[in-house]
Amino acid sequence: xxxxxxxxxxxxxxxxxxxxxxxxxxxxxxxxxxxxxxxxxxxxxxxxxxxxxxxxxxxxxxxxxxxxxxxxxxxxxxxxxxxxxxxxxxxxxxxxxxxxxxxxxxxxxxxxxxxxxxxxxxxxxxxxxxxxxxxxxxxxxxxxxxxxxxxxxxxxxxxxxxxxxxxxxxxxxxxxxxxxxxxxxxxxxxxxxxxxxxxxxxxxxxxxxxxxxxxxxxxxxxxxxxxxxxxxxxxxxxxxxxxxxxxxxxxxxxxxxxxxxxxxxxxxxxxxxxxxxxxxxxxxxxxxxxxxxxxxxxxxxxxxxxxxxxxxxxxxxxxxxxxxxxxxxxxxxxxxxxxxxxxxxxxxxxxxx
Amino acid sequence: xxxxxxxxxxxxxxxxxxxxxxxxxxxxxxxxxxxxxxxxxxxxxxxxxxxxxxxxxxxxxxxxxxxxxxxxxxxxxxxxxxxxxxxxxxxxxxxxxxxxxxxxxxxxxxxxxxxxxxxxxxxxxxxxxxxxxxxxxxxxxxxxxxxxxxxxxxxxxxxxxxxxxxxxxxxxxxxxxxxxxxxxxxxxxxxxxxxxxxxxxxxxxxxxxxxxxxxxxxxxxxxxxxxxxxxxxxxxxxxxxxxxxxxxxxxxxxxxxxxxxxxxxxxxxxxxxxxxxxxxxxxxxxxxxxxxxxxxxxxxxxxxxxxxxxxxxxxxxxxxxxxxxxxxxxxxxxxxxxxxxxxxxxxxxxxxxxxxxxxxxxxxxxxxxxxxxxxxxxxxxxxxxxxxxxxxxxxxxxxxxxxxxxxxxxxxxxxxxxxxxxxxxxxxxxx
Amino acid sequence: xxxxxxxxxxxxxxxxxxxxxxxxxxxxxxxxxxxxxxxxxxxxxxxxxxxxxxxxxxxxxxxxxxxxxxxxxxxxxxxxxxxxxxxxxxxxxxxxxxxxxxxxxxxxxxxxxxxxxxxxxxxxxxxxxxxxxxxxxxxxxxxxxxxxxxxxxxxxxxxxxxxxxxxxxxxxxxxxxxxxx
Ligand code: NA
Ligand code: NA
Numbered sequence: 001x002x003x004x005x006x007x008x009x010x011x012x013x014x015x016x017x018x019x020x021x022x023x024x025x026x027x028x029x030x031x032x033x034x035x036x037x038x039x040x041x042x043x044x045x046x047x048x049x050x051x052x053x054x055x056x057x058x059x060x061x062x063x064x065x066x067x068x069x070x071x072x073x074x075x076x077x078x079x080x081x082x083x084x085x086x087x088x089x090x091x092x093x094x095x096x097x098x099x100x101x102x103x104x105x106x107x108x109x110x111x112x113x114x115x116x117x118x119x120x121x122x123x124x125x126x127x128x129x130x131x132x133x134x135x136x137x138x139x140x141x142x143x144x145x146x147x148x149x150x151x152x153x154x155x156x157x158x159x160x161x162x163x164x165x166x167x168x169x170x171x172x173x174x175x176x177x178x179x180x181x182x183x184x185x186x187x188x189x190x191x192x193x194x195x196x197x198x199x200x201x202x203x204x205x206x207x208x209x210x211x212x213x214x215x216x217x218x219x220x221x222x223x224x225x226x227x228x229x230x231x232x233x234x235x236x237x238x239x240x241x242x243x244x245x246x247x248x249x250x251x252x253x254x255x256x257x258x259x260x261x262x263x264x265x266x267x268x269x270x271x272x273x274x275x276x277x278x279x280x281x282x283x284x285x286x287x288x289x290x291x292x293x294x295x296x297x298x299x300x301x302x303x304x305x306x307x308x309x310x311x312x313x314x315x316x317x318x319x320x321x322x323x324x325x326x327x328x329x330x331x332x333x334x335x336x337x338x339x340x341x342x343x344x345x346x347x348x349x350x351x352x353x
Numbered sequence: 354x355x356x357x358x359x360x361x362x363x364x365x366x367x368x369x370x371x372x373x374x375x376x377x378x379x380x381x382x383x384x385x386x387x388x389x390x391x392x393x394x395x396x397x398x399x400x401x402x403x404x405x406x407x408x409x410x411x412x413x414x415x416x417x418x419x420x421x422x423x424x425x426x427x428x429x430x431x432x433x434x435x436x437x438x439x440x441x442x443x444x445x446x447x448x449x450x451x452x453x454x455x456x457x458x459x460x461x462x463x464x465x466x467x468x469x470x471x472x473x474x475x476x477x478x479x480x481x482x483x484x485x486x487x488x489x490x491x492x493x494x495x496x497x498x499x500x501x502x503x504x505x506x507x508x509x510x511x512x513x514x515x516x517x518x519x520x521x522x523x524x525x526x527x528x529x530x531x532x533x534x535x536x537x538x539x540x541x542x543x544x545x546x547x548x549x550x551x552x553x554x555x556x557x558x559x560x561x562x563x564x565x566x567x568x569x570x571x572x573x574x575x576x577x578x579x580x581x582x583x584x585x586x587x588x589x590x591x592x593x594x595x596x597x598x599x600x601x602x603x604x605x606x607x608x609x610x611x612x613x614x615x616x617x618x619x620x621x622x623x624x625x626x627x628x629x630x631x632x633x634x635x636x637x638x639x640x641x642x643x644x645x646x647x648x649x650x651x652x653x654x655x656x657x658x659x660x661x662x663x664x665x666x667x668x669x670x671x672x673x674x675x676x677x678x679x680x681x682x683x684x685x686x687x688x689x690x691x692x693x694x695x696x697x698x699x700x701x702x703x704x705x706x707x708x709x710x711x712x713x714x715x716x717x718x719x720x721x722x723x724x725x726x727x728x729x730x731x732x733x734x735x736x737x738x739x740x741x742x743x744x745x746x747x748x749x750x751x752x753x754x755x756x757x758x759x760x761x762x763x764x765x766x767x768x769x770x771x772x773x774x775x776x777x778x779x780x781x782x783x784x
Numbered sequence: 785x786x787x788x789x790x791x792x793x794x795x796x797x798x799x800x801x802x803x804x805x806x807x808x809x810x811x812x813x814x815x816x817x818x819x820x821x822x823x824x825x826x827x828x829x830x831x832x833x834x835x836x837x838x839x840x841x842x843x844x845x846x847x848x849x850x851x852x853x854x855x856x857x858x859x860x861x862x863x864x865x866x867x868x869x870x871x872x873x874x875x876x877x878x879x880x881x882x883x884x885x886x887x888x889x890x891x892x893x894x895x896x897x898x899x900x901x902x903x904x905x906x907x908x909x910x911x912x913x914x915x916x917x918x919x920x921x922x923x924x925x926x927x928x929x930x931x932x933x934x935x936x937x938x939x940x941x942x943x944x945x946x947x948x949x950x951x952x953x954x955x956x957x958x959x960x961x962x963x964x965x
Binding site for chain 3: 369374376378382391397399401406408411418520594598599602603606623627628631633637642740749751
Binding site: 077080081093094095097098172173176177180185186188202230253 | 829833836903904907911912914916920
């Protein structure tokens with residue numbers, strides 16, 4: 001259920017006069033990110049601070065980073081089993097465990113952030129997400145958006161489909177599947193060796209996040225072509241909640257938590273926008289040699305087609321997948337028509353100053 | 354508080370002589386379960402799985418195998434012996450050769466366990482055979498095997514780059530000089546100590562029956578094949594054929610090919626090498642598993658909060674801050690993992706350093722230099738355990754503890770030098 | 785007393801089996817990594833499945849290696865005092881350590897490890913990457929398997945110690961090279 005901010009204030013007011021000391025609920029949160037990770041980690045901290053304050057201290061949070069639990073991709077299992085009450089991660093990481101979790105982060109050629117938030121909260125997205133997660137004893141909520149992610153760093157320019165043949169690229173997950181359909185050799189390289197691998201030409205390209213995080217990896221110095229995005233137009237992180245724990249919370253605290261998660265998520269989108277804009281302006285000044293490129297039309301069309309084929313296959317395999325994809329497709333079609341004559345028209349028509 | 358008692362108990366139990374890995378695991382279990390209940394151990398499969406999927410660690414068995422093949426086919430022995438002979442009357446030639454080979458390997462891996470064990474297999478038996486003191490031999494190997502941390506590519510530099518927001522390439526470049534100077538100092542120390550105390554590192558006697566040019570020819574023949582192997586390993590990284598981890602597999606296969614070329618190959622040799630590889634790899638990873646259980650119990654019983662609390666007490670004045678933070682890191686490095694220090698301690702220090710106008714690249718190199726020392730410091734330095742694990746029985750734990758002391762002193766010296774005269778290392782201190 | 789020796793031999797067999805399997809896994813891993821490098825560089829072909837197989841084999845190397853190394857006394861000890869104990873003293877240390885540290889540790893890893901595998905089994909977890917390997921539960925099952933065999937080697941540590949204590953055998957003999965060890 002999407003839940004509207006505000007909630008059932010009547011019950012909360014009725015309970016207030018009782019002078020018993022309020023019961024404190026402590027939620028243990030595991031995040032996929034390491035300690036002091038910017039933006040992503042901030043979203044969790046913001047959510048916790050808000051919920052603690054709003055609940056007058058009745059909700060408390062213990063937040064463990066991956067440096068403590070040592071298992072960035074074990075968050076799903078650990079929240080499911082109740083070792084942690086909540087997690088902060090990204091739904092598409094669980095694609096190997098539960099295929100239908102893939103659709104709640106972002107999709108290649110899918111919705112942009114404003115459209116996707118509309119889908120989640122008003123277009124039936126939340127209900128479908130819970131339909132995937134509830135049978136697992138979990139609940140999932142949007143956990144913050146990175147905005148449009150960049151298509152990656154390339155050592156050479158991609159001028160045609162032929163340039164993709166045998167191109168060695170580190171691009172994980174579903175986007176990697178799409179790329180491999182076009183003849184790209186999708187590779188796994190551990191994060192610790194990515195820089196060396198790209199520098200020495202062991203791989204030709206890689207995708208990371210965007211200006212907000214890429215700069216600190218230093219890829220711009222060794223792979224000058226920075227391609228605009230196609231595969232992650234609106235990466236939405238997730239708050240995972242153990243359903244038993246959620247059910248054990250009093251109604252008002254659940255509402256507080258829901259509002260805090262929703263606020264923190266949208267706030268992270270704002271912060272990402274801010275950080276990316278800031279970093280990108282620095283990059284342009286400090287590293288004028290970076291060449292921003294967009295894939296040629298031929299390549300994008302082939303990617304689009306490959307993506308469609310893969311999604312069609314997935315829809316055929318599983319009725320729930322078909323239902324989700326259908327909902328996304330229909331909503332995207334509607335929302336995009338509006339985006340085109342509103343934001344897109346505005347951006348296209350605005351004189352550059 | 355529990356954290357500190359845990360360390361004390363672990364130390365006591367280690368002294369009893371039960372295998373290190375299971376002392377760590379067992380002490381973690383006792384304290385963890387008493388303080389947090391059995392369910393704390395529900396985290397263990399996740400932690401083990403993280404080690405399983407950490408493919409950079411594959412370099413450990415692959416390097417060990419390469420070292421074993423080189424050892425069993427006597428190629429390593431001939432290499433070091435010939436290099437040592439080339440030094441002629443100069444003492445310490447074997448140890449210097451070990452440092453040089455270690456520096457070469459360091460350029461291909463940053464995994465300390467891999468290089469310490471490989472060097473231990475390759476050069477410890479040779480040094481002992483020629484009458485080197487156990488202390489000098491083991492100290493040299495630990496120091497040489499730890500160079501991988503500072504000589505790029507290096508994992509610690511990559512993590513520091515990530516945490517401090519510095520481009521990895523800049524860090525790699527900045528680390529080259531300090532690394533080379535450290536190598537130079539190790540060599541100078543070995544020359545000096547073997548000159549002052551000749552019986553620590555005897556010169557390899559020249560073969561009276563052969564002329565100088567015959568010695569040279571023999572040396573070239575012995576040095577070339579293994580050197581070619583090392584160059585293949587390094588070359589495959591530099592040309593992008595392989596990642597650093599993968600290059601160690603090229604080294605393993607290459608060693609087998611050399612063995613065939615030198616008619617030393619047999620299936621029995623392969624089988625034995627594989628089995629010993631398994632045994633040594635298991636020794637290293639059991640320690641990693643025990644240590645991850647230990648650090649789990651340490652952090653979940655509040656140890657991480659305690660450490661953070663200490664770090665926040667540091668003074669807010671440039672030199673006081675720098676010196677004390679370096680001492681703190683050095684001490685913490687005795688007990689906790691460098692990855693922890695990089696992710697948890699460094700972000701506490703970084704904003705303070707930034708406010709004080711400290712150059713971050715310089716700060717990063719100081720920390721990296723400091724952290725590599727943590728692998729060598731008794732009683733918990735991992736390099737020491739790893740080397741003990743592959744050393745012949747006559748080499749005692751205490752020999753290794755004593756042996757690394759001068760090398761630790763040299764590292765602290767370099768650290769101090771970078772602190773005081775950064776210009777010498779091509780660094781600037783900031784404002 | 786005979787039963788003690790028979791039991792001890794049985795435990796030894798189990799750890800020897802681990803050693804054989806781990807060695808085989810190592811050789812396969814070496815070839816696997818080598819093949820992947822050559823395939824990528826020479827033929828420009830990359831298989832994520834083959835790349836994943838690398839760490840599956842690597843996991844088998846060290847997880848099955850641990851019980852094997854235990855039997856052949858390959859796990860490093862701090863020998864500052866240990867070398868000076870008599871064989872009887874060593875035997876008592878080993879019995880104590882096996883009972884207090886090793887067996888409970890293995891038991892907990894086994895217990896929580898099976899839960900971990902069960903999750904992967906129920907969800908039929910597979911790789912999330914294109915061309916990755918299915919059936920993650922298999923490689924995850926190495927964790928409790930390793931715990932079982934480590935416990936067996938721990939029991940072997942006790943039977944060895946009892947042979948020293950009750951039958952007056954020597955560790956040097958019980959531990960000889962790769963044999964009884
Ligand atoms: Na990305
Ligand atoms: Na290195």
